[in-house]
Structure formats: C-alpha cells, structure tokens
Amino acid sequence: MRAVVYRESGDASVLEVVEREAARPGPGEVRVRIVRAGVNPTDWKFRAGGMGELAFPEIVPGQDGAGVVDAVGPDVSGVAVGDRVWTMLTQHQRPGGTAQEQVVVPVERVTALPGSASYDVGASLGVPAVTAHRALTTSEDGPDRLAPGAMDAMTVLVAGGAGAVGNAAIQLARWAGATVVATVSSAEKAALATAAGAHHVVNYREGDVVEAVKGLAPDGVDLVVEVAPAQNLRDDLRVIKPRGTIAIYANNGGDEVTLSVRETFSTNARFQWVLLYTVGSEALRAAADDITAALRDGAFGVGEAHGLPLHHYPLERTADAHTAVEDGAVGKVLLDVSEE
Incomplete structure (x- = not known):
C-alpha cells in the first residue's frame, strides 16, 4: 500500500510517498481502507515541529479520514468488515495517520458513516466538527x-x-x-x-x-x-x-x-x-454520536452549498495539500487516497 511519511520536522518537502505492507489490527483495533483524508492545521504544525519533538521515528500524518473497515482485530464489537466509517484523532499518540491507503485505529476512534453521507463529508468531520x-x-x-x-x-x-x-x-x-x-x-x-x-x-x-x-x-x-x-x-x-x-x-x-x-x-x-x-473519551463519543445524528438529519454538509469549498489533492500531492492549508486555503483540503 502507499503511505505518506516524514522522519524529521520541516517544511512540506520532508513528506514522501513510500510503499509498505499494511498492518494487521490488534485487540480492540480495526483497519480502515481510507478513501478520503482530511488535512488540518494541526497536521502541518506537527510536521513543522511547532508541537515539539517528533513522538515517533516515522510518522504518517492525518487525524481525519473516511473509508471502509477491511479488517477487525480481537475483542471488537459493533463494527464489521465492510462498514463505512469516519475517523477522529487517528494519529493521536500513534505513528500512523490517514495519509495512507490502510490505517489501523482503536475502535473507539471510528464512527459509522451514514449511507447518505459522502466520504468528503466523513473526512471533514474529525478535528473541525x-x-x-x-x-x-x-x-x-x-x-x-x-x-x-x-x-x-x-x-x-x-x-x-x-x-x-x-x-x-x-x-x-x-x-x-x-x-x-x-x-x-x-x-x-x-x-x-x-x-x-x-x-x-x-x-x-x-x-x-x-x-x-x-x-x-x-x-x-x-x-x-x-x-x-x-x-x-x-x-x-x-x-x-x-x-x-x-x-x-x-x-x-x-x-x-x-x-x-x-x-x-x-x-x-x-x-x-x-x-x-485532551477533552476526554466521553466528550469525544458524545460529539461523534451527535455529529452523526446531524448527518442523518441532513443538517451537516460540505462543499460550496454548505459554505465550505472543497480542495482535492491526490495522495502523491500531500505536500501541496499541507502547503495549501498552511497558506490559509478557504474551505476544506482533502486527499483522494483510494477509490470509493
């Protein structure tokens, strides 16, 4: 699979695309095939070193994404292979974020994405919503x-x-x-x-x-x-x-x-x-549930019609996507990671 990584702090040029084997989910984890990934200001700030030293020798950026569960680890309930989901805090205290084709995350960091909601919406939820x-x-x-x-x-x-x-x-x-x-x-x-x-x-x-x-x-x-x-x-x-x-x-x-x-x-x-x-697990779960309810009600969307223009970049241009966010792009910057 393809993944974007960086091994040192710096400008967007430290990002590179690599090929690697997809990880297997462990207890309490699921693996998500990422279709769309969101890019947030925290992504470039972490990469640039504005949040301190790198927590891991190699990091895949990206807190937010949307895709399909393709593997489930032991001791996981309520989530099955084939489920459409959106993710939050995917990279928090972990080296692997959503700027890759398959990412392993704790099950509590994924939420069902209603069938009426696009992957664009799902990838735009985590940090902002x-x-x-x-x-x-x-x-x-x-x-x-x-x-x-x-x-x-x-x-x-x-x-x-x-x-x-x-x-x-x-x-x-x-x-x-x-x-x-x-x-x-x-x-x-x-x-x-x-x-x-x-x-x-x-x-x-x-x-x-x-x-x-x-x-x-x-x-x-x-x-x-x-x-x-x-x-x-x-x-x-x-x-x-x-x-x-x-x-x-x-x-x-x-x-x-x-x-x-x-x-x-x-x-x-x-x-x-x-x-x-650091808001706490209960607050995160409450937010995920309420946001998903708003999606089901058709009350939350992205794109020009909802006041949030979208800017799409292929995974290979993640550096350009980071630069766009850093330069203050109005709207939401998204990575097209894999086919829907």
Whole structure:
C-alpha cells in the first residue's frame, strides 16, 4: 500500500510517498481502507515541529479520514468488515495517520458513516466538527449534548464563520435551534457563512463589531466560539450575557491576552479552552454520536452549498495539500487516497 511519511520536522518537502505492507489490527483495533483524508492545521504544525519533538521515528500524518473497515482485530464489537466509517484523532499518540491507503485505529476512534453521507463529508468531520461540538456544549446554562431543540432560545456568536471549525459550529448550532451570528472579513466569506446557515453575518472590517452584534442581540449572546482571542476577547466580553461562555479553540492573531479583572468580573462569564486532544473519551463519543445524528438529519454538509469549498489533492500531492492549508486555503483540503 502507499503511505505518506516524514522522519524529521520541516517544511512540506520532508513528506514522501513510500510503499509498505499494511498492518494487521490488534485487540480492540480495526483497519480502515481510507478513501478520503482530511488535512488540518494541526497536521502541518506537527510536521513543522511547532508541537515539539517528533513522538515517533516515522510518522504518517492525518487525524481525519473516511473509508471502509477491511479488517477487525480481537475483542471488537459493533463494527464489521465492510462498514463505512469516519475517523477522529487517528494519529493521536500513534505513528500512523490517514495519509495512507490502510490505517489501523482503536475502535473507539471510528464512527459509522451514514449511507447518505459522502466520504468528503466523513473526512471533514474529525478535528473541525468535534472541536465545534465541544465548544457548543460547555456552557453553564447550555446543553451538554446537541440535538434539534437543544439550543432553542440561545444566541451563538461564531468568530471566523468561514473557517472549517466556524462552519461546523454554524451548522451544528443551527441544527440544535440556536440563532447564529457569524463574523467574517470579506463579502466572499460572508456568503460562505450564510450558506452554512448563519442567520446574521457581520463583516468586522466594515464597522464596529460590538455595535453590530448588540444590534442583533440586544440582551447579549449566550456563547462565543472564538478563533482569535488576542484580537477579539475584549469585544467578546462586551457582548456576552451574564453566565455566558467564551469557548476558545485557537490562537489566530497572537498568543497573548490582557484582561481587566473588574471588567471581566462583571460578566460572570467563563472562558472555556478547547484542545481536542485532551477533552476526554466521553466528550469525544458524545460529539461523534451527535455529529452523526446531524448527518442523518441532513443538517451537516460540505462543499460550496454548505459554505465550505472543497480542495482535492491526490495522495502523491500531500505536500501541496499541507502547503495549501498552511497558506490559509478557504474551505476544506482533502486527499483522494483510494477509490470509493
């Protein structure tokens, strides 16, 4: 089988395609023939050394993918050969990710992919959708699970509504009944956030964001899904409701934040930091189940019609795919790994 590997940190040139024998699944594991793989910012950041030294002598990148189970190890139940599945955290604490034709993963990291959902959708779920689910389910006065009606009467502000996590947050919050306000930086991105399901879109380059959000939500927003705290946190505090939550999942725009203690006290709000790799198994399973329910309801999709343009690369061009993500490609970058 073909696999993409790297053995040292560096730019995308350290990636190479190799041929190797497919591994056999051990106890509690399954092997998935990957049809489509997702590329996320964490993939190039790990490869570039931004997350520290390499954890293994050789690494196959890729946390997310979708395909078909082609082998099952001992002590596995609920999953059978031939099942269509999507994966999450495939490479976490393991050397083998989804940028290869066959990957062995713990059974708890695969979830059934409904027949109505494409492999493109399945490969786009793991990091973005699970992160979005976690951000939406940590509020004091909000739900810990998502389903139709779970967020009725809530208003959610999604910063960066044209990004992959922002897109997922919009779709999941809309499915759960929330009123969704998204911020964007251009008319083109406004169109994408609207296609994802945002009720209101604010271009932060065309006026006062706080004034615009307060005009849409005079009583404040219940939850902020935040991608750029260094730039936005002071504004978030001015629009958040008492006991609201600001869920922070990235550091776009800088690493340092300065807050006024008095100003922050007055909100009675919580800051929820969201790092997918340490959220815990129960939260991951809840997210996988709820996201799959949204798929079955036809409430989650990818592509232009859903506000997330797709960019396909063959496995041999994984380096180009990594570079595209690193350069800020708008939409979702996918690897075409094997035939459907």
